[in-house]
Amino acid sequence: MSPAGGSAAGLTIETQGLTKRFGHQLAVDNVDLAVPQGAVFGFLGPNGSGKTTTIRMLLGLAAASAGTVSVLGMPMPRQLQEVLPRVGALVEGPAFYPFLSGTANLHRFDAASRHGTPGTRNARVAAALDRVGLSHAAGKRVHAYSLGMKQRLGIANALLSPRELLVLDEPTNGLDPQGTREVRSLVRSLAADGATVFVSSHLLAEVEQICTHAAIMSAGRLVAQGPLEELRRGGEMRIRLLTPDAGTACEVLLRLGMAPERAGVAGINAAGLHAAGSPGMDGEVVTAGAAAVARPAGAAEIAGNAQRVQEPVLPHPEDIVAALVAAGVRVRGFAVERESLEERFVALTGEGFDVAQ
Ligand SMILES: Nc1ncnc2c1ncn2[C@@H]1O[C@H](COP(=O)(O)OP(=O)(O)OP(=O)(O)O)[C@@H](O)[C@H]1O
Incomplete structure (x- = not known):
């Protein structure tokens, strides 16, 4: 039997031959990703190497030109409806209403989700804000939030229900050093709670600080992946x-x-x-x-x-x-x-x- 939330091989994300073409350009080229359950997996690569395109295919936001994707042991996008409620994602930052509070924004997102029970919405929103350390600013309008606070609100949105997998695309991009530290420590603590975290970054130092595993993309191709320790030893x-x-x-x-x-x-x-x-x-x-x-x-x-x-x-x-x-x-x-x-x-x-x- 497969372990909960993964494939028979204990992989939370698995792709085979994943490929995406935009016209003649191969943005993602025959990628075989293997993300073990419980890992904090750093998806590393320079700008334009195909990270966001890969993430969009993992989440069923873009169709693959070729190859297969399995998330939580289920084929994507075929079982999108079963997979997505168990996955929290922060991709290209959610658009918040600047003149509504953090709480009001999360209420709107929760109400828009088909999976949020209205009766428990208040408690769910409060718990998510608490989880990302934003309870003190819950009633503040989002336009008065720092970038780091907005990013944490985006993660709170991804946490509105319990998640087995979190997919975060460049969560510290554009943040100041303080915001960066806050988001990194949040990512670590989410992993400590047992979720598998898949986090993309173009910063090697960031991946070294928070990740247990890494994959390296270059010009659309996966050039290495494995536990960070093994990648280090491979030097x-x-x-x-x-x-x-x-x-x-x-x-x-x-x-x-x-x-x-x-x-x-x-x-x-x-x-x-x-x-x-x-x-x-x-x-x-x-x-x-x-x-x-x-x-x-x-x-x-x-x-x-x-x-x-x-x-x-x-x-x-x-x-x-x-x-x-x-x-x-x-x-x-x-x-x-x-x-x-x-x-x-x-x-x-x-x-x-x-x-x-
Ligand atoms: N919708 C699109 N149409 C055409 N080309 C695209 C499209 N989306 C991405 N690309 C191209 O695919 C390549 C990979 O882009 P992608 O955004 O996946 O890289 P990335 O590693 O996430 O980079 P960044 O860190 O800059 O976001 C780039 O050359 C990009 O220009």
Whole structure:
């Protein structure tokens, strides 16, 4: 039997070959998403990479050109009527009436929903406002709300009835640092209540702060997905070497099966490697990544066309240094580094991420 609210595989959202074309443009290209039940799933990608279009297809707001969508174990949009009452969504922000209070706005939304029982509306609206920390401003007109408060009111609207899945499209977009903090902490607490949260963002730092899992979109394609820890571990290991014998060093590193690159002249001071200028300590910086091989089957979270998480294989650092010294390379500085999540994402998407907090 399937677990409540998910597929047999414990997935709250599952897509296969999901594709959306606008004319000749492939906005979403053969995407296989796998969102585990209970995850806070960050849907990460630069602007225009296809996040909103994917979300619209998940919610039945746009028709797919090809592929399948399953939400809470049910096919979408075929079972839209059963699925939507169990899903709270914040997509493109609901339009509030500015001269009505927060309470009055939620009353209108609740009344418009076919699923809200009128007799319990007052209690439902009050509970939703309380849940997002807006009880104190419940009677205030929305035009006097800050952006963060409006965003929280949008989330309250998504919470008018108990939800198993929350889908939030860029919930902190346009918010000031205080509003951003408020919304992030709200997202965390919603997940702590047991809902699966699917949240899109173009901010890597945001996803790192609130998410347990992430998927990365680039130009309509899903380029990686999995638990954040696995995505982090997938970062390539590399060494950084300072030596005046860069040519010989590169030959040695190549013989060890590594891929050396000469990264310029540098020196060492108290702060570590930096611009050249310390007599006797200058040299050239050589970096070298390890040859990457696929993990053993089952060890990594793999889904469909997502790029396989790579397990880097680096020779032992002491063996690298020994080989260098044996070949007469003067080793003036040596470090082992792991590619950061940000570098990895940039490598996967070919684009920089906005790293603002
Ligand atoms: N209705 C539409 N008609 C034509 N093209 C569209 C339409 N909606 C989206 N697109 C295009 O599809 C691509 C993906 O857009 P989408 O809004 O899904 O990206 P996104 O990752 O959500 O970006 P953003 O963070 O800027 O919203 C873009 O090139 C966009 O211009």
